Amino acid sequence: MAETMLAAVVREFGKPLSIERLPIPDIKPNQILVKVDTCGVCHTDLHAARGDWPTKPNPPFIPGHEGVGHIVAVGSQVGDFVKTSDVVGVPWLYSACGHCEHCLGGWETLCEKQEDTGYTVNGCFAEYVVADPNYVAHLPATIDPLQASPVLCAGLTVYKGLKMTEARPGQWVAVSGVGGLGQMAVQYAVAMGMNVVAVDIDDEKLATAKKLGASLTVNAKDTDPARFIQQQIGGAHGALVTAVGRTAFSQAMGYARRGGTIVLNGLPPGDFPVSIFDMVMNGTTIRGSIVGTRLDMIEAMDFFARGKVKSVVTSGKLENINTIFDDLQNGRLEGRTVLDFRS
Amino acid sequence: MAETMLAAVVREFGKPLSIERLPIPDIKPNQILVKVDTCGVCHTDLHAARGDWPTKPNPPFIPGHEGVGHIVAVGSQVGDFVKTSDVVGVPWLYSACGHCEHCLGGWETLCEKQEDTGYTVNGCFAEYVVADPNYVAHLPATIDPLQASPVLCAGLTVYKGLKMTEARPGQWVAVSGVGGLGQMAVQYAVAMGMNVVAVDIDDEKLATAKKLGASLTVNAKDTDPARFIQQQIGGAHGALVTAVGRTAFSQAMGYARRGGTIVLNGLPPGDFPVSIFDMVMNGTTIRGSIVGTRLDMIEAMDFFARGKVKSVVTSGKLENINTIFDDLQNGRLEGRTVLDFRS
Amino acid sequence: MAETMLAAVVREFGKPLSIERLPIPDIKPNQILVKVDTCGVCHTDLHAARGDWPTKPNPPFIPGHEGVGHIVAVGSQVGDFVKTSDVVGVPWLYSACGHCEHCLGGWETLCEKQEDTGYTVNGCFAEYVVADPNYVAHLPATIDPLQASPVLCAGLTVYKGLKMTEARPGQWVAVSGVGGLGQMAVQYAVAMGMNVVAVDIDDEKLATAKKLGASLTVNAKDTDPARFIQQQIGGAHGALVTAVGRTAFSQAMGYARRGGTIVLNGLPPGDFPVSIFDMVMNGTTIRGSIVGTRLDMIEAMDFFARGKVKSVVTSGKLENINTIFDDLQNGRLEGRTVLDFRS
Amino acid sequence: MAETMLAAVVREFGKPLSIERLPIPDIKPNQILVKVDTCGVCHTDLHAARGDWPTKPNPPFIPGHEGVGHIVAVGSQVGDFVKTSDVVGVPWLYSACGHCEHCLGGWETLCEKQEDTGYTVNGCFAEYVVADPNYVAHLPATIDPLQASPVLCAGLTVYKGLKMTEARPGQWVAVSGVGGLGQMAVQYAVAMGMNVVAVDIDDEKLATAKKLGASLTVNAKDTDPARFIQQQIGGAHGALVTAVGRTAFSQAMGYARRGGTIVLNGLPPGDFPVSIFDMVMNGTTIRGSIVGTRLDMIEAMDFFARGKVKSVVTSGKLENINTIFDDLQNGRLEGRTVLDFRS
Numbered sequence A, B, C, D: 001m002a003e004t005m006l007a008a009v010v011r012e013f014g015k016p017l018s019i020e021r022l023p024i025p026d027i028k029p030n031q032i033l034v035k036v037d038t039c040g041v042c043h044t045d046l047h048a049a050r051g052d053w054p055t056k057p058n059p060p061f062i063p064g065h066e067g068v069g070h071i072v073a074v075g076s077q078v079g080d081f082v083k084t085s086d087v088v089g090v091p092w093l094y095s096a097c098g099h100c101e102h103c104l105g106g107w108e109t110l111c112e113k114q115e116d117t118g119y120t121v122n123g124c125f126a127e128y129v130v131a132d133p134n135y136v137a138h139l140p141a142t143i144d145p146l147q148a149s150p151v152l153c154a155g156l157t158v159y160k161g162l163k164m165t166e167a168r169p170g171q172w173v174a175v176s177g178v179g180g181l182g183q184m185a186v187q188y189a190v191a192m193g194m195n196v197v198a199v200d201i202d203d204e205k206l207a208t209a210k211k212l213g214a215s216l217t218v219n220a221k222d223t224d225p226a227r228f229i230q231q232q233i234g235g236a237h238g239a240l241v242t243a244v245g246r247t248a249f250s251q252a253m254g255y256a257r258r259g260g261t262i263v264l265n266g267l268p269p270g271d272f273p274v275s276i277f278d279m280v281m282n283g284t285t286i287r288g289s290i291v292g293t294r295l296d297m298i299e300a301m302d303f304f305a306r307g308k309v310k311s312v313v314t315s316g317k318l319e320n321i322n323t324i325f326d327d328l329q330n331g332r333l334e335g336r337t338v339l340d341f342r343s
């Protein structure tokens, strides 16, 4: 094994990441070391590198939380449920306390003592990453790491979000925004037996949604999506708003069916106006949802492994991470860019 | 039977109600006529009489939707599940379509074709009222109408709201606002096995909450309820906000436990700011809830009939309705004023 | 309109049905008259005609509860939600009381005062049938009645049964018995996003199950289904036993995953042995389920109307009902025989 | 610290336990050592010592799984969530794998790789016991160990069983058998806001049930409980059968309300007859439930700590375990006998 590794490091918020050669980190007795094969680039990495959110990471740190790789070292106290050469995913949830009400109830994503990969601990924009064996995803050896990477965060997030809409098979779910997250959401919803209406302002993206199985689409630039969806189907039982902006949010309030549930997946700063009068009259539920638990991950990966959901990915190089960040920020990317460390 | 009845009529929004003697209304073959014994005076009646809400009633009309009385006439097509002299409650939900998805699913309160007593059809501020036998509450003959009246709307509303928090027995629910609704909410929550923390700005009301079974109370004038509740109990699993104002609403966002549910029972005009970032990070659910279904009514009444929940009422006279409205509007009423038609 | 109609009448339990010309029945003000286009022949009709069950119908009566037809007369007190020439389905649940806890909770199929078509009231083995407008299924005018008939009972029953397994999209459900009910169950389960393992003792039927979307099949004649299913997938999250026999029932106990739910759809006489020790150790749930509610019907029909579920039907004539009963009893029928009254 | 400890050891199934002085066991880096203060004596200990069940423990072993004590040694790899002198409970579930679907979903009691205290590993009929810090119950320092011991298994089991009935506050639950488990069940049900009907054949026990808050009682020796409960309350929404015998089981089938759920808490050998016809017609659910998860334990202990549930205990001595077993087997014990090691 090599003694050093290439990594992209945030040295200062808002500055370009620095590509460095660093010592491969040591592991503690309860940790594993993973050689990273691929890692997707997520909007959250961008927010991390810029220090956008109220609770900030501490530079220097390595972002990246859609890592797929194989185990190259196992700590002395780790049980036999993992072993060297196992293929694993290293996701956003690096670890949780394991003892709080959330952890015990299968809701470790709500743990107040969680560590997050590429944020509070170093992540996968590096050739090697330390991981907690209790929180990695266990993947089949035959999986395509390039395709699998975006499932670890983007796929998981929308899959969980769809579950949280409580829409049942045969009911209607609206997917608002058909970018990277939205494309996955349409596929998951269809695989879950839901009827999908896709909402976007880009006809090409709506055409993609159709191809991925959406039954209805509406271009919110031309058509009032609330009126359209209420007329066509009497309102959506569930709505997944993948990119929360004021407009998308208030549209969803308008096209949800009475008693329906709107799930928010994005993390926009600032306050959004909501009409409590309407919410009470219509019995509407609004709910926030972030990533998913380990059990959600198994399920989301299973849909992927069974071919029900496909990722749209472009391969990228760690050395180009700053350009990729630039393109991501400016909306110039079609689908997910995944860093490939294998060649 | 008399040929005329006394009634309080809204002739023009915002004007005093006129006390009139009107012909007793005829019933259709599928209706019943109820002689009103008592009727509670609710904030909604005030909103109706002022035309406060976007969808307005059509004057002239008679408000009142907490009517308790007995059946004096049964239409020719009504089945034998009701009969003359039965004691019934005439609630807010006058009728629903019976065929839509909401009605078939036991959610008739979400029916888009509902009629509402004292709003879209004449209500119980009158000696007689026409009712739909399929939507009245069936009450024991021994019930005290004065006490039972507020259960029909205030009690039902908070009981349903508490159910919608999805807080389970043994979990913590915060009741925000210990006025008429809040006092009932504390009692229902305790009877449902929940632990209650009451939030208000009036020490006397908080003392009442304690007496009614609240385990904790916090005066939001002196103490930050979010910090207090997070410190004491790690946040509330559920929260019922009985009187939605900006402050009460944003406090609830702060004291809800991660994964918790905030239920809104009030109908304030205007938009309220919500931090979607917090909602997503904390996995919070916000939900609107209005009155309750017929099954909820049976349950809410059963708690009352078993003595688990008591109303705080003052008896009033129809002739004084304008004074009562005045006092209600200015917060001068302790507990519910219930019109008594029996003497 | 004709004055008489052809009907198949049970005059005595266990005797051949008598084909008779009878007066077209009158309707009450709250009823409708339906001209029957088609009606499926169900095992329940056989049980009714033989008086097999503890609670028996009262001869003479007309069986048949999978009727599709159009309304030809509407009672004077019926609301405007139905009108002449509407296409409707007349299902097993003729009516329910509308006021009990079950009816109010969207569980009218559990109503203790229900009437059942072709059992407690006359059914659809006749050119005309009286129906309760509140309980018929509302069908699109373009529906194929021959195909739709079996959905009214067979389809509805397995769809509801699958819901009652509480298996979620992506989980495994075992369908035990791939006869008429089982074939529909496989299709519904697949449309609901579940993974299906089919269990039968007939290779041809298992091949059909595969074609309809089952991921795994096991022939219980050669292979122990419990061992097979536990090995392959770690047990089934849910199981639907469409034809309950001792063997099928105890097999299901063996292949259910811990915490799994077994739903029974059949109505066999006699007692079945169950190991409570195993049930407690494995946290197993066993649950009975019969037909489905009106809301379930809307959903089951919607899957059918969207082409997700197809019926396998053979057209038959009322005059041949006794031969059809004979073939049904002796297992000589492939798919559903549907009486066609249209020619 | 002493070097040896007193323990009651099963050397051979069906033989008296031998009271021995053994070396205090060593702990591994991920374990803790607990000095036992008290340990309840449970029927399961009797079954273990006799080798009654299909999967048997391996003698020699020490039974006992209701241990309350304090930590005297913490392994080097254990995190800082436990420390010396913490008061903990050592329950039936010694450990689970932490990685299977059940463990990840908050259902570690269904883990197929679980270890069980006093069964597959040594238990608490000894002055010291080794425990897994991730699975012990964390108790307040002020708790009375004598009272708390039975909550660890008996209390937990009935609390979880009541949850699994899915009966809601205000609904009726039948508690069948008012022995040690049943007495706790009545208290938990009342604290959870349910209405309780108690069923037993001993008037004294029924009087106790009344005193503990049961609203109705029925002596099954004199009165048919099915007829009584159906007449009085229209059937029970949920039923908890604490001691499963053929009679108790078939009675429960009779007094459950349509759509109701019967939860079985006992572990009787042999098969029990069930009428599938009735189960399907009535939409009945039967469900097995064993002990409870760590989250259930927190909740069950919280009810106890808040004084809502009290144990009825008799203090005993380890030296007398064989007499206690004898009395237990012959039904001569009133309430729980708890071994007290403190004096």
Ligand SMILES: [Zn+2]
Residues within 6 Å of the ligand: A042, A043, A044, A045, A065, A092, A153, A154
């Ligand atoms: Zn991400």
Ligand SMILES: [Zn+2]
Residues within 6 Å of the ligand: A096, A097, A098, A099, A100, A101, A102, A103, A108, A111, A112, A113
């Ligand atoms: Zn935690």
Ligand SMILES: [Zn+2]
Residues within 6 Å of the ligand: B042, B043, B044, B045, B065, B092, B153, B154
């Ligand atoms: Zn009101």
Ligand SMILES: [Zn+2]
Residues within 6 Å of the ligand: B096, B097, B098, B099, B100, B101, B102, B103, B108, B111, B112, B113
């Ligand atoms: Zn409706």
Ligand SMILES: [Zn+2]
Residues within 6 Å of the ligand: C042, C043, C044, C045, C065, C092, C153, C154
């Ligand atoms: Zn049928």
Ligand SMILES: [Zn+2]
Residues within 6 Å of the ligand: C096, C097, C098, C099, C100, C101, C102, C103, C108, C111, C112, C113
């Ligand atoms: Zn009914």
Ligand SMILES: [Zn+2]
Residues within 6 Å of the ligand: D042, D043, D044, D045, D065, D092, D153, D154
């Ligand atoms: Zn025990």
Ligand SMILES: [Zn+2]
Residues within 6 Å of the ligand: D096, D097, D098, D099, D100, D101, D102, D103, D108, D111, D112, D113
């Ligand atoms: Zn496990």
